[in-house]
Amino acid sequence: MESFLPVDPLSHFPIQNIPFGAGIFSDSTEPRCVSRIGDFIIDLKALEEKGVFSDISSKPLFSDPALNTFMAEPKNIWRLVRERIQSIFVSTNSTYKDDLALLEEVTKRISQFKSTIPVRINGYTDFVSCKNHMINMYTILGKNPADIVNENWARMPLGYHGKSSSIVVSGTPLIRPKGQSFNRELSQPVYGPTQKLDHEVELGVFLGGKPNKNGEPISISSAEENIFGYVILNDWSAREICLWEMNPFGLFTGKNFQTTISPWIITPFALEPFKAPFEPQDPIPVEYLQEPNHAGYDINFETFIKTESLSEPFKISRSNMCDLYWSPSQQLAHLTVSGANIEVGEIYGSGAIASKDNINGCACFMEINKGGRVPMTLPNGESRVWIEDGDEIIITASCQGNGFVVGFGEARGKVLPSI
Amino acid sequence: MESFLPVDPLSHFPIQNIPFGAGIFSDSTEPRCVSRIGDFIIDLKALEEKGVFSDISSKPLFSDPALNTFMAEPKNIWRLVRERIQSIFVSTNSTYKDDLALLEEVTKRISQFKSTIPVRINGYTDFVSCKNHMINMYTILGKNPADIVNENWARMPLGYHGKSSSIVVSGTPLIRPKGQSFNRELSQPVYGPTQKLDHEVELGVFLGGKPNKNGEPISISSAEENIFGYVILNDWSAREICLWEMNPFGLFTGKNFQTTISPWIITPFALEPFKAPFEPQDPIPVEYLQEPNHAGYDINFETFIKTESLSEPFKISRSNMCDLYWSPSQQLAHLTVSGANIEVGEIYGSGAIASKDNINGCACFMEINKGGRVPMTLPNGESRVWIEDGDEIIITASCQGNGFVVGFGEARGKVLPSI
Structure with a gap:
């Protein structure tokens, strides 16, 4: 199919796409x-x-x-x-x-x-659904990645609710968040701008259709009826704030300050030709999470950094939606398993998507810098451990068709100093 | 002050109240x-x-x-x-x-x-801010309560975001939630209706006024400008589901299924005569959480159970807002410390409120039953470890004035079997 409107062959938005x-x-x-x-x-x-x-x-x-x-x-x-x-x-x-x-x-x-933000967002959930990301994080934290299969993570798409009010559209700057963390040298909590600002490459899923009633879970077989479409999602994170606050009640102010999404919602219809299998799951999930076709889409993510001194954005990683372990349908079935009702306009994030390549396929700085130990060198000689003021993070995503691309555009955000 | 409208002296709603x-x-x-x-x-x-x-x-x-x-x-x-x-x-x-x-x-x-639900709620956060509740939970879990002062809990009002769509008004039944938990005897996860359904007595805080901009925290000195009013909040919980899912990312499907609030929002103006100090905090909080007047209101909470066989509700606990360790202003300052923006119509819960009396001042069944070990005997001889189908939980709250009561009415919900 071709449009009479001129479309660059590299455009993310040919007539095969039709985003909203x-x-x-x-x-x-x-x-x-x-x-x-x-x-x-x-x-x-x-x-x-x-x-x-x-x-x-x-x-x-x-x-x-x-x-x-x-x-x-x-x-x-x-x-x-x-x-x-x-x-x-x-x-x-x-x-x-x-x-x-x-x-x-x-x-x-x-x-x-x-x-502008394409949806009035009235609910936000973030999952943690990529095994490669978990393996990288376990390795960094000195834990044994082989243990993951024995833990809750391998049994259900773990997640937490986030702050929907702070979701912004691509291009919105991020003011470096402040917060409380624990300073080991001083042996006490300190307050100030985060020193460990990070991004996470994620796929966002927008919900629509007929919401379930409270008390009536959405079954995995009908989950796709409520998936309106997909965006790129950057789950900005303040690592030392997360670390200090998350045990035992979970992620809160280290995540809730801002989340950036790409402006165009890509529909399941546009993505249908790019359907691709996930790896089989082992152990086999509990009944309500079993799906006949454990698949996603062949969506390639690329992440770039543009510092103020760099002449152009520098690619720091690539990964693919099929690097996920838990699918969007499994996530929705789990989100509502307790009977929680969804609303039209909710969004959920897939969790950081890393490939098996733990050098070039990282989902965040923490994976690239091995927990803060290995600085990244940029082409102009600059070095980065964490994201600095003035840096811009740009995430793109696209599917390569036969002679055309179905893409997401980008989710970009530049970091400004704390107020 | 007296109204020409007739008001029972025990009414929660004299002209001194004027709830919305x-x-x-x-x-x-x-x-x-x-x-x-x-x-x-x-x-x-x-x-x-x-x-x-x-x-x-x-x-x-x-x-x-x-x-x-x-x-x-x-x-x-x-x-x-x-x-x-x-x-x-x-x-x-x-x-x-x-x-x-x-x-x-x-x-x-x-x-x-x-x-009806008095507000279109577009954000929900739940804090864990009562030291007595923490002490009870530590004791139940076999941990040393003296350790609490050395942990993150004593340094900031820990919290997590919840699912605002599932907040319902008093009187709405609760369909027993299903979910995944870990069965120790079978050494594997199981799926089904929760066997450990619980309530939590909390105070809910509704936000209004001029929201902060993203990136600009609300200071503790101005927090009260955004507090529109207060309700009773029952944070229903499925304990074994929470236990299995919460480490490391936090509370999710064990909490997100339903939260019940009382229908009348009680204003700070009505509560002003009941201002009462909290216990001093030790250790002294980090700067952004320090408030000149660490106080709440002398609000008495009472919780009742009404089973299908009981002829009338039976009181199972009482506690007071001043049993909280972290105040609503501290909670709001912490919620936004990272720059997270609030919206008009958000609500946050105080966390379970228990008194120092760990027999009659419990905030939930888990405290009463000492982690499932001690059944409660009701006046008609029935016994309860956790909340059963057909049981109704009723929480009331009120302030005793000089010749009048300023009250909240009640937050009630009856449990129906799983679908």
Whole structure:
């Protein structure tokens, strides 16, 4: 399939993608729901006002400044809307192609657009679901990685709830967090800006569709009905703050300050051609976590650092969604196993995704620096143990198709000094 | 101060209280914002439409079906509205007192009313802030309670984020949660309804006012500007599920299934006469947690069980807000120390509140049953180790004034079998 809108062959957003997002056009102040082909932003509200979706839904789907109203529809509506957008911009349809005035009413150039957070997020959960990441962390902490299979981690997707209010869209700076940690030399707690700021490469999953009722878990077989789409998620972490606070009640202020997501939500329909198996699970999970097809998508993540002195971003790692051990469906089944109800607009993170290559496939600085012991040398001779003020972390993700790419764009954030 | 509306001397809601809530009148289907004196429900939207608040706010405060719009106003507006309500219903004001038709337009009997969740809750945090509770738990787990002062718990209000979507209003049944736990006899994880269902007596704190910006912590000196009011909070817990999942990432599905709150939000103004000191803290906290006046309110909590065979609720414990070690202001300063931003409508729980009396002052069944070892005998001869299907847990809270009570009503929930 090809669009009449020009698309660079390396673009993450060919007509095969059709992501959903929100943002503000330069002639407006209100965010609106959009899609994208190449560098053309598709105004979904304008399309809706032309009646393009009137046979799909009698209710307005895109008069909301974020995607929540659309996300509350069932999966079949998401699919039909996506296919309708494709059908309008496919090269064989001349309606908009041959009417430039009409085309301009429903599309804008990306230079006239600024992304906003695409969803009003009312819940955030973060999982820890990558075995390679666990092995790296165990090794760093002097524990035996072989023990992992005997622990709770290998039996269920462990997770914790996070602070949804502090999720921001790519491009938002991060003010270096402050907090309390334990200073071993002084033998006492100290307060100040984190000295061990880190990132974590994750996949974010947005929930939509019909929420479950409180008390009624979502079964693994129906979990995909509630998965609206995927984003890149950077789970910024303050390592020494986490270390001091997490035992026994869990992660809190070392994680809750900010989480960065990419602005475009990539749908399961766009990712379907890239379906790829996860490694088989051993031990076999408890019944409610067993799925017939233990699979994800062949999504390649790449992480870059751009310091103020570097002339261009420097790649520090790569990994793949299929490096995960627990799948998004297993995560959702576990999140709700107790009967917890979800809401439309919730997001959960996969947990840090590391490949088996513990040099080039790390999910975070802590893995790269082996717990703070091994500095990383950048091409200009600079060295980094942890993320410093002025550094920008950029995570990209994409799937390589046959002659096209389905990508996520990027989740980027620059670190500013503490206030 | 006295109201011309009749108030039972034991009522939790004299004119000295003026709580805020929301609910549905029997002649309507839409929730609306309300207050209460005795068994009279005050329709705040109706009062607003009469222009009663027009000199206080030019914007509508109560056209919202929940309190969020009002809560977003600054503390001084909350105070003025409360005082205005008092001035309308005080016995010396004849405007509404002497005009029964007018009075009926703005008040309804409680029999014509059903409480709803008073706030659209978009964030939930639970702290663990009571030293007595920690001592009881350490003793049960075979640890030395004297060690607590050397641990992170004594240095900051430890906490974790919870699932705000599963917070329900008093009266909502709890469907017994299912989950995964580790069966020692079988030496493997098992899945099923929790066998160790528990409650926790907590104080909930609702946030309002002007939220902080991401990156800018709320200082302890300004924390009270963001505290809209207080409710009773029952942090239902599935103990064996918590135990299996919590190490190392924290509490998750053993807590996220349901949390019950009382329907009426009690304001700091109503509680002001009951200000009472906490015990001094030792060790002295790190700077950002130091407060000149380490105090709470003299709020007495009582917890009851009503089994299907008991003719009336049986009291199982009592404790007081001043049994807490960390104050609500310290909790808010810590929640945001990293720069995490709050939103209007967030809630946080104090953590289980136990008194020094580890027999009659327990915060939960686990303390009463000494970790499952000591059954409780009820007046009708029934025995309980954990909460069983059909049991109802009722928590009340109140402050004893001079000739009146300022109370919270109750947070109640009956346990139904797993689905």
